[in-house]
Amino acid sequence: MIGDRSFGLVCLEMALLLLAGPLVTGTIQKIKARLQCRTGADLLQPYRDLAKLFRKDSVQADTASGFFRSIPVLVLAATVTAGALVPVIRVGPPALPLGDAILLLGLLALARFLTAIGALDAGGAFGGMGASREMTIAPLVEPVLMMVVFSTAVAAGTTELGALAAHRGTEWLLAWRAADFLGFAAMLMLLPAETGRIPVDNPDTHLELTMLHEGMLLEHSGPGLGCMLLASHTRQMVTLALVSALFFPAGPAGTGAASLLLGVGTSAAKILVLAIFLALVESSYAKLRLFRVPQYLGIGFVCALVALALRIL
Amino acid sequence: MDVQAGPGLMAACYGGGALSSLLLARGSGRLAVGVGHVAACAGALVGLGLSLGVLLGEPGRTIIQPIPVLFPFARLSLSIDGLSAYFLLVISLVAIAAAVYGPAYLRALSPEARPARQAAQGFALNLFLGCMAFVCCAGDALTFLLCWEGMTLASYVLVVSDDRDGENARAGLLYMVMAHGGTALLLVAFLGLTERAGAFDFGALRATASGLDPPTRTMVFFLAFGGFATKAGVIPLHVWLPRAHPAAPSHISALMSGVMLKVAIYGILRFAFDLLAPGAGPLPSSWGWTVLFVGTTSAVLGVLYALQQHDLKRLLAFHSVENIGIILIGAGLAMILWRQEATSSALATVALTAALLHTANHAAFKGLLFLGAGSVLCRTHVRNMEELGGLARRMPSTAALFLLGAVAISALPPLNGFVSEWLTFQALLGGATRVQGPGGLIIVFAAAMLALTGGLAAACFAKAFGVTFLGRPRTPHAEHATEAPPSMIAAMAWLAALCVALGVAPGYAMRLLDAPTSALLGGAGSSAVVAARGPLVLSVALTPSGIGGTAMSMTMIAALLVALTAIAWVLRRGWRRGSRRTAPTWTCGMSPSARFDYTATAFAKPLRLVFAALYHPRRDVTHETSESPYIVRRIHYAGEIVDLAETHIYRRAARDISILSQTIRARSTGSIYGYIGFVLGALVVALLLVGVIYR
Incomplete structure (x- = not known):
């Protein structure tokens, strides 16, 4: 079975996800600032932050082990590899089989696991706190995400995201059924959890009471911190691309340069819509107490399970 | 050399090792241990050659050898088919590591052990390995039961061999009672068959079983399943496991957790698909659903209980309960789907492949982790991870290998745990689409629980690795630890290499799974179903028409990961090579000490509260005050969780x-x-x- 997306295209998509990741973060920050009647930082501010970090010296905790230095690199690599598994510009299975949605979730889990290891390495209480909370939320998010993926995969007969999107592409928006709506609702509930945003996590704060992900980054500095931040931008981007591949898999069919540009444009539009959704949610809700989060995710689980039940029964 | 000579040679190695250890008991204990372990290693190598010879030889070959007369009333024999050879392979792979690891470990852990005890350890190790190997190669009920009993007794000797406190003796007693309860069930199951057949050998039993009426067949199956499940440690029959496994010396723990439990899996598969399978048509539906249910329960509860353990080896033992559960999910699904329709048989092969692959994977990474825990134990003499910390700087190779095992057991790519869980997920998804209705929903729920299990395992190992190896040392034991001896590192590296190889190139392992899957299920073997597109790509067709399907290449992903890591490494060095300096960790202005490190109890606390309904956590905090009630001198904290099976049953x-x-x-x-x-x-x-x- 020769697929529709060549390896070069897959690499291009991966690079696009990596490079556009900070822009999406900048967009969300800008929208949030406007909603709070502030001017806000420039859209390109995350790029400037990264450039600054990569030029800096680094300081390492004196108790950290040899693993500490390699962790940002591995986290970034695992997250970007996950980016190779989502279709962005065009739909269809890749010519060279790489992996499916389960592998994508596995790679994101690998990045999270390594981040937690890095947080524990420095031996401060903040890192441990962040790692403990993150590893509490993550096992609860993963089954729900898996259910959402399965609820679309059952219909398509595959968990490979490109093929899944291609299958759904023929019967897209007008053919949405109850299962799709429920699955999408579950996915929207998971989106803040997976991208580390309110109401599950607060990306803007290092306050002890509210942080999850940021607490794990405290001991990283300089280029290492730059890698970690780039990884979290990419992770957010990959998650948004996953949502659009599962639920809005429209893309042009041609092969020319024009259709390639059109593909970039449509996926940018889809991701922009989801980014606006994230910014709106983040501006209009408060962060949940940590022990409320399992209940919040429980609603998502019920939605996803009902969606799957509707598909199977 | 001909594979026909294999069983005899293997028996000679193990038997010779056991006997020479005993004979040397009078002399030097170290010599007895050394000879015993060398013989065990030789036996394992012979077993490896024998199993590879059968697995890679002509398809469908079964080696049948009579055993020289032991009893006048029964003819005993060995019969090695694909399934036997596969389990023999798994046993041998871990046995090699244990035999290399053992001598240095025993010497480092208790240098002044009496020669008699050392000889007993060498003797029991050989007996244990030999009996496990021959349980899988048994060709009749009597050989099976004799070796099964020998395996239990030898492992009991090993569990109590390190008896410095009464704890090990109590653990051993509980193990004995539970194991014999299980053996009693097995005995009834076998006697039920042999009495009808009038013979002991499996061929006769198979012929008899094909004529059994359905209720008797199901009853015999559940008797056997109960017996094997006790040995495998599925919940709620697991209570002995988290006590007995940590009590044994660590390389024996690796064998018990990594391999001995698998012998029970072998028994379940042998009974369900071979001995008791009806002549035609699917298995009774109650079998598969029960196994699936028991597997799911064990997986989730096993990992949940593991999360709250602070004893490193006990934590690993609970993870064995979890992984046996994952294997049983695959096995149960294969039982449900087998012979349902023409199109499902491929899916049953996928499910069984997942179960068998996870058997090998779990043996590799659990062996690695137990050996790593053993290295920590012999250098610090502490098992409680709250008293460890900071070992990564003192034992870097051990830490790196343990981390590799932790990534593998947490089912994270690109290592082997992920591959078998991926196959299990694909089989569950395919099963859910095939078994419509409520059954499909149960299968989907099992998939959700499997995802939960994977996530919780990652949390558990972030805790286990982080608290044991990272941060600052919490006690002088951890402070003065040094790296483990090279032979122990080498044994761990061998298992780590297996984890990487099975993770990065699983397609090649499918060739080894052809013989067991086609021997049990008939039809095409694993490599035709799962590695149809070449050994570098795993692919599963979910729909009967063959359209769609999912393909994944672990090799490609690993290559991509390595390439991106290299690029990121260059990027991280920055375009201006920045300097690196070290500074104390920020602890809000106070001088940092080990008290700032997150403890294992604290790390697992949020999950303890989330799953409080299952844990029934109890905490006692008492304040010790001086004259004034406002001046607290000391605070005592004690917390514990209960094991539901233990309290309620x-x-x-x-x-x-x-x-x-x-x-x-x-x-x-x-x-x-x-x-x-x-x-x-x-x-x-x-x-x-x-x-x-x-x-």
Whole structure:
């Protein structure tokens, strides 16, 4: 079975996800600032932050082990590899089989696991706190995400995201059924959890009471911190691309340069819509107490399970 | 050399090792241990060659060898088919590591051990390995049961061999009781068959079983399943496992957790698909669903209990419960799907492949982790991870290998744990689409629980690795630890290499799975179903028409990961090579000490609260004050969780039994007339019952 997306295209998509990741973060920050009647930082501010970090010296905790230095690199690599598994510009299975949605979730889990290891390495209480909370939320998010993926995969007969999107592409928006709506609702509930945003996590704060992900980054500095931040931008981007591949898999069919540009444009539009959704949610809700989060995710689980039940029964 | 000579040579190695260890008991203990382990290693290498010879030889070949007369009343034999050879392979792979690891470990852990004890350890190790190998190669019920019993007794000796406190003896006793309860069930199951067949060998049993009526068949299966499940440690029959496994020396723990439990899996598969399978048509539906349910429960509860353990080896033992559960999910699904329709048989092969692959994977990474825990134990003499910390700087190779095992067991790519879980997920998804209705929903729920299990395992190992190896040392034991001896590192590196190889190139392992899957299920083997597109790509077709399907290349992903890591490494060095300096960790202005490090209890606390309904956590905090109640001198904290099976089943049963015996004792007056009265009463009741039944 020769697929529709060549390896070069897959690499291009991966690079696009990596490079556009900070822009999406900048967009969300800008929208949030406007909603709070502030001017806000420039859209390109995350790029400037990264450039600054990569030029800096680094300081390492004196108790950290040899693993500490390699962790940002591995986290970034695992997250970007996950980016190779989502279709962005065009739909269809890749010519060279790489992996499916389960592998994508596995790679994101690998990045999270390594981040937690890095947080524990420095031996401060903040890192441990962040790692403990993150590893509490993550096992609860993963089954729900898996259910959402399965609820679309059952219909398509595959968990490979490109093929899944291609299958759904023929019967897209007008053919949405109850299962799709429920699955999408579950996915929207998971989106803040997976991208580390309110109401599950607060990306803007290092306050002890509210942080999850940021607490794990405290001991990283300089280029290492730059890698970690780039990884979290990419992770957010990959998650948004996953949502659009599962639920809005429209893309042009041609092969020319024009259709390639059109593909970039449509996926940018889809991701922009989801980014606006994230910014709106983040501006209009408060962060949940940590022990409320399992209940919040429980609603998502019920939605996803009902969606799957509707598909199977 | 011909594979026909394999079984004899293997028996000679293990037997010779056991005997020479015993003979050397009078002399030097170190020599006895050394000879015993060398012989065990030789036996394992022979077993490896034998199993590879069968697995890669001509398809469908079964080696049958008679055993020279032991008993006048029965002819014993060995029969090695694909399934036997596969489990023999798994046993041999871990046995090599254990045999290399053992001598240095025993010397480092207890240098002044008496020669007799050392000889007993060498003897029991060989007996244990030999019996495990021959359980899988048994060709008749008697050989099977004899080796099964030998395996239990030898492992009991090893569990209590390191008896410095009474704890190990109690663990050993519980293990004995549970193991023999299981063996009793197995005995009944086998006797039920042999009595009908009039012979012991599996061929005769198979022929008899194909003519059994369905209720008897199901009853025999559940008897055997109960017996094997006790040995495999599935919840709620697991209570012995987290006590006995940590008590044994660590390389024996690696064998018990990594391999001995798998022998029980072998038994379940042998009974379900081979001995008891009906001549035609699917297996009774109650079998597969029960196994699936038990597997899912064990997986989730096993990992949840593991999360709250602070004893490193006990934590690993609970993870064995979890992984046995994952294997049983695959096995149960294969039972459900087997022979359902023409199109499902491929899916049953996928499910069985997942189960068998996870068997090998779990043996590799659990062996690695137990050996890593053993290295920590022999260098610090501490098992409680709250008293460890900072070992990564003191034992870097051990830490790196343990981390690799932790990534593998957490089912994270690109290592082997992920591959078998991926196959299990694909089989579950395919099963859910095939088994429509409520059954499909149960299968989907099992998939969700499997995802939960993977996530919780990652949390658990972030804790286990982080608290043991990272941060600052919390006690002088951890402070003065040094790197483990090279032979122990080498044994761990061997298992780590297996984890990487099975993770990065799983397609090649599918070739080894062809023989067991086609021997059990018939039809195409694993590599035709899962590695149809070449060994570098795993692919599964979910829909019967073959369209769609999912393909994944672990090799490509690993290559991509390595390439991106290299690019990121260059990027991280920055375009201006920045300097690196070290500084103390920020602890809000106080001088950092080990008290700032997150402890294992604290790390697992949020999950303890989230799953409080399952844990029933209990905490006692007492303040010790001086004269004024406002000046606290000391705070005592004690927290514990309960094991639901233990409190709700075992304790309750123990309480009921003791109440019953108290009541009986109250009636035992010592007067002879009273007893005669009881006997008379019992006789009357019995006669009445007989009269009612045979009226």
